[in-house]
Amino acid sequence: MSQLQAKFRQIIIPSLLTVISFIGLYTLLHWLLFIKLELFPLDEELLLFWLPFLLSWVPVLVWYRHKIKMVAANGTREFVLQLFLALSMAIPTIVVQHYLVSAAGTLTPLQKIADISNAPKTKYYSLKDFYIDKTNIGVVNDADISGRNNENFNMHIYVVLPILDKAADTASHQCQAWYTIHYFKTLSNNLSGDEKEAAFKTFANETELKFDKDSMKTFTYLERVPVSEAGTAFQKAIKESKSISASNAPVLMPKFGTFQERNSSPIWMPLSFLLFFGIWACIVVYAPLREVPADELDTDMHTIKERHEHHEYQGQQQYQAPARPRKPNYSVLKIRKGYVVTPMLIYINVAVYLIMAFSGLGVLAFRSDDLLKWGADFRPYTINGQWWRLVTSMFLHGGLMHVAMNMYGLLFAGSFLERLLDSKKLLIVYMITGIVASLASIAWHPETVSVGASGAIFGLFGVILAFLISDRKNEFSKGLLMNMLFWIGFNLMLGLNEGIDNAAHIGGLVSGLIIGYFLAPGMKRKLEDLRQGRMTGTSDEN
Structure with a gap:
């Protein structure tokens, strides 16, 4: 079987069916639950945009993560392939929902x-x-x-x-x-x-x-x-x-x-699908298939013979069963010895959001005047004696997507760092970088209401970045460093969009880099101990 045939059989055709099924199923549920039956009200922006965008990542990460590894030479390309596959589901779905809302109304x-x-x-x-x-x-x-x-x-x-x-x-x-x-x-x-x-x-x-x-x-x-x-x-x-x-x-x-003018042209539905899925398929077609490491092999895609040939290719004389894929670690939100600060910070941030939402202030987004009442950072108020806003603003968020994206970043950075720093140091770093980020925000924006944990989270990523730079001779750290630089650059580019406080992001990142420079030697020693198995830290806890 040629590489092109293998790509179509194992990747492109299954993903095409998945994309079509995703668009059809979401549209059907939208029409049935929210248009026909009107079971409960849901924010229009959440229903028409954010839910299709977020849900499109579920099949990508659950079913296609290992398939994409076959044509992804590195972590950056793997993310790009995942992104375009998700967009090929999300964008056409979003276009269809906007058409459905207007066309279905009588x-x-x-x-x-x-x-x-x-x-x-x-x-x-x-x-x-x-x-x-x-x-x-x-x-x-x-x-x-x-x-x-x-x-x-x-x-x-x-x-x-x-x-x-x-x-x-x-x-x-x-x-x-x-x-x-x-x-x-x-x-x-x-x-x-x-x-x-x-x-x-x-x-x-x-x-x-x-x-x-x-x-x-x-x-x-x-x-x-x-x-x-x-x-x-x-x-x-x-x-x-x-x-x-x-x-x-x-x-x-x-x-x-006129009533007939309310609908946009339906031609955008197939065009958006052909555009994004076409880009995804072209990337897959022109990317060479690679030898996937044994512990990354997906048993649904590789036969025993193919795995045996893979091991022979690596110079092994005898077939060895590949390592079982790691099961998802659902304990990352569980408080335990040596792992306290990260889940506690997530619980506090989510609790504040839920209290505001159940207070009737909104779900998808909160108004600026309400955020000010709850402690948002705002230069005219902060510099006139209300310095506590530098801290309280770190635990407020502008809405559902804001808190969800920040908590995802906090989970990743916090769970990585709390293994290399003790919980006390992690909390100190989080608070210091968060306060520096708040100061950077009011220094740059004289009349902007600022909220969010992203400044402190960028501070944690700054510490990680400083550590990876100091440990770049290690191949694993070197690979993670490239992915980290891409992630930070990508998020700073997103910060150019309206409503995102890049001043706080940069302030947190720079302060984290400085702090990380002094913490890196101790983190390297701790990591070396973990690599050699001489310590039983938080990674050994259940």
């Missing part, structure tokens, strides 16, 4: 808004006779920071208005649905606090003029506001409308194009 015609309570619950409505009450409104003001370098200051005003059948219904102090408006404006984040406050007042005055001139009658149809950050803001605005009792009424946003 338009329900209403003569008057009171009919909505008896009409089928749908995503879209047309409305013939109505009155928008512009007196009993609810308003919420908000602001956030965006841009690759946090250069944008975004101002938001969320407004809700009761939708009534006629003007005389205002006396009832009840409504059947809410009409929503979102006003926003972006300015430079380089403005001072006083300048931003003045700019927001000007923006509010401009918004009031627009609001007074708007008849609220030019929309074509109405769409239900999904569970989202904007939806949360509109719910808060409803609570501000004290004179109207209709907290459970549908919240609707106006749409001004």
